[in-house]
Amino acid sequence: MRRRSVMVAELRSADVDSSGPARAEELVVLKAVEQRVLWLSTAIIDHANRVRPNPTGLKVGGHQASSASMTSIMTALWFHSLTAEDRVSVKPHASPVLHAINYLLGELDESYLTTLRAFGGLQSYPSRSKDPDPVDYSTGSVGIGATAPLWGALARRYVEGRFGGAGTGRQYSLLGDAELDEGAIWEAIQDPMVPGLGEAVWIVDLNRQSLDRVIPGIAADKLHGMFAAAGWQVLTLKYGHLLEELFTRSGGGALRARIDTMGNPEYQRLLRCSAGQLRERLPGNGSTAQSIAELIASLDDASLLAALRNLGGHDIGALMDAYDAVDDTRPTVIFAYTIKGYGLPTEGHPQNHSSLLTADQMTALADRLGLNLGHPWTRFADGSAEAALCTKAAKRLRRPGYTLQQAPTVPTDLSRAAPTGTGNTQQALGRVLLDLTRRAPEAASRIVTVSPDVSSSTNLGGWLNKVGVWSPTERPNWFADDAETILHWREQPTGQHVELGIAETNLVGVLGELGATWSRWGQPLLPIGVVYDPFVNRALEPWSFGIYAGGQSILVGTPSGVTLAPEGGAHQSITTPSLGIEQPGCVTYEPAFAIDTEWCLLTALGNLGKTDGSSAYLRLSTRPVDQTLAAVPTDPAARERRRRHVTAGAYRLRQHEKPVVTIAAMGALVPEALAAADRLAALGQAADVVCVTSPDLLFRALQARRGLSDDPTWILDQVFPLDRATPLVTVLDGHPHTLAFLSTIQNVPVSTLGVTKFGQSGAIEDVYRYHNIDTDSIVTTALDLID
Template structure:
């Protein structure tokens, strides 16, 4: 997907920095206070607050310290109210410290880090009491979120109105660049046009357990550059740059640049005398280096070794000014993990905590009182005035009230003939454009290069493909081209490369526009069901962060017989059952798809909203088997049952067994019921659309959850309790709990081993979910 540059999106980014020495002094005072506050929050959580269980609380003082200068300069000099920032997970105390100094966080929260109901371990939009733009915590996901946030913002601008302007910053730890999902996002072709995206990499060259020996920073620069990004590297601070200009400076620069990471880190743990001995090395420039550093006193020498660009306020400010807003930018800032702390540069300082004595020494060095650690700046000080002016500058307007969207519950058609639930998806979307055009106008579909094979072709032809500027369709006059790829700003389909993590990241941010700008979108991501597991973590994290979306997995199950075991999903029904903040459906008929999809759309884009997962099939099913009632009241009753989790599709007063089926397996279930009846053992047949909703209803009946349980009375009345056979095209445990509702004997059929290539009958027989297997299981349960 290509996103042409929009000139409105790349207007020059203003800054309030004047460069005056008094401003720099105020900024330095704030930097030190942020270091102190973030360190103190973690110290209090671990050393002061009572901990009766003795369980480790944790925190990352060193990871915070390496980000303090980067974040102080960004917030107090450069950020604008329209900007959004994703903060690396372990730097959450730095974010809270800045918000506290800006008056956005009450002092009472500073003692609650990692406490129940208090400040979260990692930044959370939904759970922290102060301003958090992006939830982070799972490595790599928070880094890429602003990319999708930028795309979502542009989409809202082209469809629903102006959201203002602003950059999308990601503050990234260098270890996060090990995540493959990060590079999937960076390399997507459309990303090169998102000039508002800025990444700042905290290059401290340490991982959890060690100093990374070969960080290959130059290779990272080349990789970002090859992807079309502007690359700004901030290696050295003002002091070192000044030393490089002196006699012997060139040799010193070369020595530092050529020095292995572990050797450099070791210098940070040395006394001044040891630095004088180690720093020159034994190379050709060692004499010049020794002569240069001999002119420095111990304090200057110690400061020079630590004077990397990621801690130099002037160097950082200059780097921020170089952002050109015409393409994505990455600022690679060299830093020291634990900068300014006694644990500075230690190979194992990642989770290390200052001792009480070290904390007291830090307080003395920073002029703070360890007994009263939460002081703000006085209003009449230059630092206090800078905090106030920054708070005024960054103040945002309130989010507009949400519009009232009307989404129909039933379009009114009754499908005939033979159809698949996958094909029904596209038909419902097209019907929605006619029946509810205002709601349909907020639907945006996203797929990873599988639009045609997931039956979205008709929808894409109807609504077009989204692009920030209109593009010429060179195949518009080709009569043999069935799918029309018309790219324009009014398009409602967005297509990414084959990277499922990108897809779910994008629908998560499209699903968060209601809370950011008061403009709800109804995002639907469509991908092959076997790949849902690949996308699960970032999608789940997007739900946690407040992104409400619909994920459609299709085709699904071993019903995809000819594709073989590698493309036959087994565990995805369990995902739908277990995923928090999500309602899952596996419809059996086209009408079930309509009703569940419309119900899922109606739950999006609101404070109490939820995401949805629809598992669809390519198995053709006779639609007359649904036996949709013709009476309007009876039809509505069926619809409510479908949306609530299931419905009885066949009842017999003399039933001796109950067959419970989900999805396309309803065909085999009904065929088995016919054979059982012919054998003198009639059976009820229940069609389950959402095991997750039924489990919640069961929990509610037992008083373990809120909600209603009426659907259980209609599906499993106690006076109709009979032995039960459950069957689905997925793992059998998904429906196993249903036998516990009335405590009946049961057999659970499903797929619990890798599949095989073959015809549908052969594959069903191999897994024991064919009609014969259902009949045999039912007979085995009877007396």
């Protein structure tokens, strides 16, 4: 255990003087740093909105109040508790506080302080990939940034256990109380993997406000119980030392009960009162009103106003004690009561979320803090105790550099004979992974698969039996001697498969962090997540955010479409084929045959774990398909040419001397396209057939041809040459708009077939007919175009 552990439900700050002069001096210096952080974060937002020229008049925005409620929490954390191995996810609206701290630590040049939300400047929310200063986790997507350190802890343990170099360290999440409304939060804390992650520490900024209002009942006790039931240590910082001292006086118990039981809106309203008004309102109308009135009568106005605001989340000493009391054997959540807008004229106002201080208010704040609004970026004077503290913290937090290990070489072709008989693309996934363990063991050693309780049903069983299940500690396999057990569940630190509970958000959260290890510790992994394709949309937003944050991974959606006919509309996926076109940092593939799957998967693996890498999405099917339809060339050069076409986005599967129509098909619908071409030929109408493996790459090539990108364009010339332009029929098991753009390559008439309505249970033939993607529909559509 790195720090001392205590089992407590609530921490209270002791009086400053009781800790001795050294502690008191440290607190004075930290308080001065906190005030400078408050000023800088407020001024960063002020400059962006009030000072920087804004010819469009469009609101720039920023969150001065949300930043102010975090200044104490973050000051105590960075300037007292953090180590170089710790990582912190900062709540989105507190990004100016992070930049202010990095500025004081010498990690951000002054020139950037005027660039909040400007092009190329400081981002609206912390961005690991776009901000110029150190950011551990990208946030901004509520709930996703908060949970990321849990998966970061898992990824760190995986890397440290297999390769070393990831060290130790806590993983902090700083989040607002309203963020606890997000389902992703509760999916994460309940996952079976999480209770063992003792390095995870969440600090909840409990300011009891959301964007538009004071939250009437924050139900803190309920939240405490939910975290405790999930196995977390729960620490509460409700009151600071001023209030705690008042509570010990005559009438103090009544005052505590009065504040404890009053509703959030009433408390917030009291923050807006003058001292005179507070003396009238705070005692209330109950039987204890007289004793409370007598107690506060002993205080001068300044002390009374300060005491009401003295919550635990703004008491530096209480925060330091809480950080030192974290139990590193289990996750910890610290509920820190705060005031939104603390220290600003807008503090406690129910509409202060996006309000901005006026010029007069900024001037008054500068005067109160002894600063100059005309020179807002003043650092602490050399030789001062505050400057010395900043220097000491910067030295403590300086991380050693790392050498980026080169990602393993992944073969582009396993050189196996083209499959014969029937098979499906989902089966090919598991077979390729097993083949890699034999033919490219170094690359296979870097692969880690993740699934939400669907490993066996998505054909990962053989791979799992080979490499084992990852667990921080070895666990007994109680079914090892059961002869009827086919899936061998060996849980051990050397395993390469991570099995999570049934929550797609958690799956892609882990994928994002496993895919970022190359940039965190220089150790590239090749993560593959497998999920039922109908649920990819549920996972898309957090997966996208992981890509934005620098994570590189492969997401496999299988089985897919209405081709899983007996499952009906509940398990269909319509929009997923176009996701890769719409998702930055990702290439999408939908192979039709096993050999296509192999080539696409190997290419995707080869693009992971590097500075210019890319994520990938593979949409696979369980439909048995005659593999000889792929007509894979036996000549080595011709085979390689086919492979290059497959991994570039498309290849010609049938080619006639004088075609009158072209059928472009994708995935499970290729057999119908070929059957339709045969029937059209029998009618004297020659049809070319193009097998599309990546609409994403074809679209990029088309954009490049128009001068909008620098992607290669050669695939268009070879698969869709202008001298073979004919009317075009597109067909896929998904929304037809996915392939509609293909007609613009040759500027030809087009009819698009696909799925546009909810599915029905039934045989494939019936379901395809229902959606007009069967062979008859393709033939009819082609004849209409020819005529």
